[in-house]
Amino acid sequence: MTIKTSFNCILISLLLISCSEKQKEPEKKQNTTNFIIIFADDLGYGDLGVYGHPTIKTPNLDRMANEGQKWTNFYAGASVCTPSRAALLTGRLPVRSGMASGKHRVLFPDSKNGLPAREITLAEQLKKVGYRTAAIGKWHLGHKEQYLPTNHGFDYYFGIPYSNDMDMVSGLIPYWDYWQQPNDSIKTEHFNVPLFRNTKIIERPANQNTITTRYSDEAVSYIKQNKDKPFFVYLAHNLPHIPLFVSDEFKGTSERGLYGDVLEEIDNGVGKILKTLEDEGLAENTIVVFTSDNGPWLPFKLNGGSAGLLRAGKGSTWEGGMREPGIFWSPGQIKPGVVSDLGSTMDLFATFSKIAGISLPEDRILDSHDLSPTLFDKAANTRKSILYYRGTEIYAARVGDFKAHYITQGVYGQFGEKIEHETPILYNLNQDPSEQFDIAEEHPEILQQIQDAVAKHNSKLVRGEDQLADRE
Amino acid sequence: MTIKTSFNCILISLLLISCSEKQKEPEKKQNTTNFIIIFADDLGYGDLGVYGHPTIKTPNLDRMANEGQKWTNFYAGASVCTPSRAALLTGRLPVRSGMASGKHRVLFPDSKNGLPAREITLAEQLKKVGYRTAAIGKWHLGHKEQYLPTNHGFDYYFGIPYSNDMDMVSGLIPYWDYWQQPNDSIKTEHFNVPLFRNTKIIERPANQNTITTRYSDEAVSYIKQNKDKPFFVYLAHNLPHIPLFVSDEFKGTSERGLYGDVLEEIDNGVGKILKTLEDEGLAENTIVVFTSDNGPWLPFKLNGGSAGLLRAGKGSTWEGGMREPGIFWSPGQIKPGVVSDLGSTMDLFATFSKIAGISLPEDRILDSHDLSPTLFDKAANTRKSILYYRGTEIYAARVGDFKAHYITQGVYGQFGEKIEHETPILYNLNQDPSEQFDIAEEHPEILQQIQDAVAKHNSKLVRGEDQLADRE
Structure with missing residues (x-):
């Protein structure tokens, strides 16, 4: 009897553990x-x-x-x-x-x-x-x-x-x-x-x-x-x-x-x-x-x-x-x-x-x-991509290793001229992290791929109402 | 006798070890x-x-x-x-x-x-x-x-x-x-x-x-x-x-x-x-x-x-x-x-x-x-110092955090103009590792310290005979 009780206790305990673990498992995750x-x-x-x-x-x-x-x-x-x-x-x-x-x-x-x-x-x-x-x-x-x-x-x-x-x-x-x-x-x-x-x-x-x-x-x-x-x-x-x-x-x-x-x-x-x-x-x-x-x-x-x-x-x-x-x-x-x-x-x-x-x-x-x-x-x-917005405009886009600059401008506080590039500047960022060597001329197909990705993004974009514009 | 021999052997061994270690120690170092x-x-x-x-x-x-x-x-x-x-x-x-x-x-x-x-x-x-x-x-x-x-x-x-x-x-x-x-x-x-x-x-x-x-x-x-x-x-x-x-x-x-x-x-x-x-x-x-x-x-x-x-x-x-x-x-x-x-x-x-x-x-x-x-x-x-020679001339010198440029010129292959600076350019390299902000005007005393170090170096310098000049 003692043995049986003990056995049952163990069984019940095991069931309880099993049960609580089942419940706990998703919670833990x-x-x-x-x-x-x-x-x-x-x-x-x-x-x-x-x-x-x-x-x-x-x-x-x-x-x-x-x-x-x-x-x-x-x-x-x-x-x-x-x-x-x-x-x-x-x-x-x-x-x-x-x-x-x-x-x-x-x-x-x-x-x-x-x-x-x-x-x-x-x-x-x-x-x-x-x-x-x-x-x-x-x-x-x-x-x-x-x-x-x-x-x-x-x-x-x-x-x-x-x-x-x-x-x-x-x-x-x-x-x-x-x-x-x-x-x-x-x-x-x-x-x-x-x-x-x-x-x-x-x-x-x-x-x-x-x-x-x-x-x-x-x-x-x-x-x-x-x-x-x-x-x-x-x-x-x-x-x-x-x-x-x-x-x-x-x-x-x-x-x-x-x-x-x-x-x-x-x-x-x-x-x-x-x-x-x-x-x-x-x-x-x-x-x-x-x-x-x-x-x-x-x-x-x-x-x-x-x-x-x-x-x-x-x-x-x-x-x-x-x-x-x-x-x-x-x-x-x-x-x-x-x-x-x-x-x-x-x-x-x-x-x-x-x-x-x-x-x-x-x-x-x-x-x-x-x-x-x-x-x-x-x-x-x-x-696979990064979009570089400045304010509400896309200035540049990266797809994989490559980044196309559509518009360039200076840093915050020294804005300089806003330049819209008729042919975007293209860099391979993993090879050229300092953005020094434009390869747009050699790789029109990459420019096109990036352009396609930007167009796809734009086609679905719903712009939120500007929350920054109003000041007292 | 056996014991004594053994003892002597141990003693001799110890002496030998001690002796060889003494000899070895400096060799090891x-x-x-x-x-x-x-x-x-x-x-x-x-x-x-x-x-x-x-x-x-x-x-x-x-x-x-x-x-x-x-x-x-x-x-x-x-x-x-x-x-x-x-x-x-x-x-x-x-x-x-x-x-x-x-x-x-x-x-x-x-x-x-x-x-x-x-x-x-x-x-x-x-x-x-x-x-x-x-x-x-x-x-x-x-x-x-x-x-x-x-x-x-x-x-x-x-x-x-x-x-x-x-x-x-x-x-x-x-x-x-x-x-x-x-x-x-x-x-x-x-x-x-x-x-x-x-x-x-x-x-x-x-x-x-x-x-x-x-x-x-x-x-x-x-x-x-x-x-x-x-x-x-x-x-x-x-x-x-x-x-x-x-x-x-x-x-x-x-x-x-x-x-x-x-x-x-x-x-x-x-x-x-x-x-x-x-x-x-x-x-x-x-x-x-x-x-x-x-x-x-x-x-x-x-x-x-x-x-x-x-x-x-x-x-x-x-x-x-x-x-x-x-x-x-x-x-x-x-x-x-x-x-x-x-x-x-x-x-x-x-x-x-x-x-x-x-x-x-x-x-x-x-x-x-x-x-x-x-x-x-x-x-x-x-x-405490670094001398930057280009060929046989000192172009710049660093003492501690500070570097004075006496002469500047471009990199190898794009030599550009050799500029001798009447007032040297001075940088704090630990604060300004990219050498952007000249502080010579604010720190004439540091320029002088570096100049003194260069003068001391020059006073003892014996130049070796040029081994690079002669070509067949």
């Missing part, structure tokens, strides 16, 4: 990978050690790249802040959401609108299966309450809602001195930017000297508080966008000067986050991504970054404007190596959705490709 | 670190994955850098072949040995002279304590018998004694087509370069399609044959100097095109060498260094390399002409990390001498600094 996006502002392709900078020391980001995947053909969704951020969070080209405009390139403190409520953000998507979601840092998708992160799928927000050079106290400083050497006369209190917690302003002007480390520390706290649930942390630093500010601990530490100090403070925060994940036993089921919103703001000279061997920078549709470091880290999950496949910040939407087991919305066109075959197995992903 | 220098030709600062190239895949060199030290302020001794190689092997500026000239920049197949016998090469230095020494690859320090490696301290030579574009079969090919895209009409038999084993020509024209892998395989054989002795292998690839040739195995494999194929074949050879060292148990007592003789030959467009974010290339005294990847590997010995201290190929002479316990020659001025404090302990080394 859906919900147990956490996601962290660390998003820098105006950081160039060449600004990290592992991407070739000689004197900016980024040991934590280098480690992420060496233990994970270093992507070398990874793109921001646009070459300036607002549309780039809209692209990342919606998985859609900003021209679809109305977050690209022919009138203004970004939102300003007197802008009336923001990311429309009808857009589905990555946070809203992940909340469908119960993720806890936090936005920490720069938002720049509308600063009015209805546009803030907490009204776009984030449970929590802590940050400055737009660029750190906005709300400048008028008449106080010769702003364009920033085009020259670092200028100690520029103070954080000269920029009256607000710091929000959720929908409330808790500090104004935000103390930008300490903001980078405060952002990283907020991320660490959020991870610790939510370690038992699946979570998504979108950590969007306000820096190294000018004006450059750094905490005392990092001031004067980098051989690269103030810009390097700022990056090394960001890198230090990356180290804290990785350590937290490791200490909490979360490293193997958390994917950490590092990238930036657009290329370096070159007219600011040493206060701007470097695109390395890429041409031009922020605001332009040359490679330096939109190609960025793209680092994916999750020990055991992400197959380590250098990846030269095409990728975009817009792809994070489909990739995280796939990993979390969430269907993609079917009522709209997405520009998002699932990168998980490449991340987990180094297999090819489905992205 | 002197002789048990092997040295391998892998020297590329015309490879740019930006041409390796770990130095930021997006599509050239160099997993073995990346591994060397990640497991060892990646130096980011490491310089060749000159901006073209012959003087750069003389500098590395003698630890002296080429102007001292006569291997720099105001008439010709390098040796040619009709040159009469070569590296003078009075110069002490690194091979001769290491032979003082019994090293086995091999030169494999490009020599370019004189092709007549008395100048060949076997008359300069190397036990063994296998290679092409000058550049792979020399001895061109006349009238056969439009050589400057190489300025354009890769040209399949260029064949290895169009370059009648000889391949030597020791002092004998064993193949002419050398089959350049297979030469890269043959060089690496020779190095592997030499290591295996000499694994029980201390050895020094100087493996100087002829490539990626134009004309570019690659073996069938690597043809068409790189996204970067032919230039990438060539580098990936070199990288593959690096992998074979590291594996051999590991398989033979030699990794922990062999230091492997990878660097290049000068920057990329830019006028050859896609057949030349990339200096990454550095300005200009081969032949010039801008950073792109002389700053190179510098990777040091020896697991357990070399402390891993990124190093931005100054270093030069000339420093290998003093560094290897120190490690092998050999005194430096006292009858001549050396330009060689011991880098071992940095390699082993990340302590500062004694090098």
